[in-house]
Amino acid sequence: MVHTSAPPLLALRGISKRFGAVQALADIELEIHAGEVVALVGDNGAGKSTLVKVIAGVAPADRGVIEWDGQPIHIVRPHDAQILGVATVYQDLALCDNLDVVGNLFLGREIHRLGILDEVEMERRTLGLLHTFSIHMPSVRLPVAALSGGQRQTVAISRSLLGEPRLVLLDEPTAALGIEQTAQVLKLVDQLRERGLGVLLISHNMGDVKAVADSVAVLRLGRNNGFFDVPTTSHEQIISSITGATDNAVTRRTSREWEADL
Template structure:
């Protein structure tokens, strides 16, 4: 994990988000650094997916402060996050089943040459991107609807990585994967971290968190309930923060 004196890629301070009378996030603090995987855990309704959407600015926060590489920024529109270098992959993946792999990777950012789609260049870039992920999809021209769940997830991640982001947000990426598929996926996450990406990884599976994360932030009822060093904190300690047996577990906050 890359630490040093460089400021975090992204810092959140006192971030809040409400939907009508329902407070989804309250006073959220979080830091993510380059070359680091930060996991987020919590029960259903804890605010995990809302946190991803707030950072990606598809659901802008109602208050709080954001800093990007030490500079305060506004995240009020998705373009703001994208321009900074933040890409997100959501649970629903937002793939078009009727398009092939290449079409989905370049969806909304198609390349044109002399006014027509440059299918050759998009295909070349898609295959090169998949090669860098060390993930094999046999036919990049296959309809996405025909792909298994792990390959569909890879297509969504390839689209997110096309912009060469500094920070990748992943919301429950292994939820529909088999054990073998998950292991390959976690290997890919480690390779992305080794390349210097910051990764926010939402998961409900402790084994996945222990395998790939550096720190885990626990949300409970939309609030911070501890940030733990994955390598030193016990599974019981993290679980207690998730269930609320340990309340506001700041005593176990990971040291930077």
């Protein structure tokens, strides 16, 4: 993906994080631009979840610099990330099965009118948000427990969009989903990019990565082990970087650079 001269939406410079004797992250570099989907991949224990927690303010970095729109900023708690416009959708989704779609979207930020829940306004906003992103639900008044896995995932992502974020972190959004449900979620990721949001997609599924990501950042044992352009990189190259067959392959090759070699 060829970027303009605008600074990245989010940039991590030399980010490190330790938990006791365990060095979870060491000198991590990462950039995400507006309107870009970056896939974060790596084997179990590579540091992917820790990196998401650093960006989300759940586990602040011990060392390094985080930049937002080219300016150094501090993220030391989740509220700091939320104020910037960072929304995180974790793998467990944290949905309330007994509540309907509207209730889940507005859980913790309900709209009141004259001291009473304004159900009409919350439903109106829910329908508007779902329409904006072409998300189809059988009914926004169905309990979430009655929805499919793909529909539940889109509810969780939709909830994160209520605050109009600029960057969305998605932790394994298609895990345990069928083919049709996976396609539904990936279509939503595509729409997030089209609307100019930055997306960090954690995934073990190379098919999903190839389908929606613009670039791939590989972590191995808590360190960067490769940056790749998706359109110009083979499945085998990415897998080799994940498994360690090619160590410290940290050069991102753009489409133009590949074309220049031909």
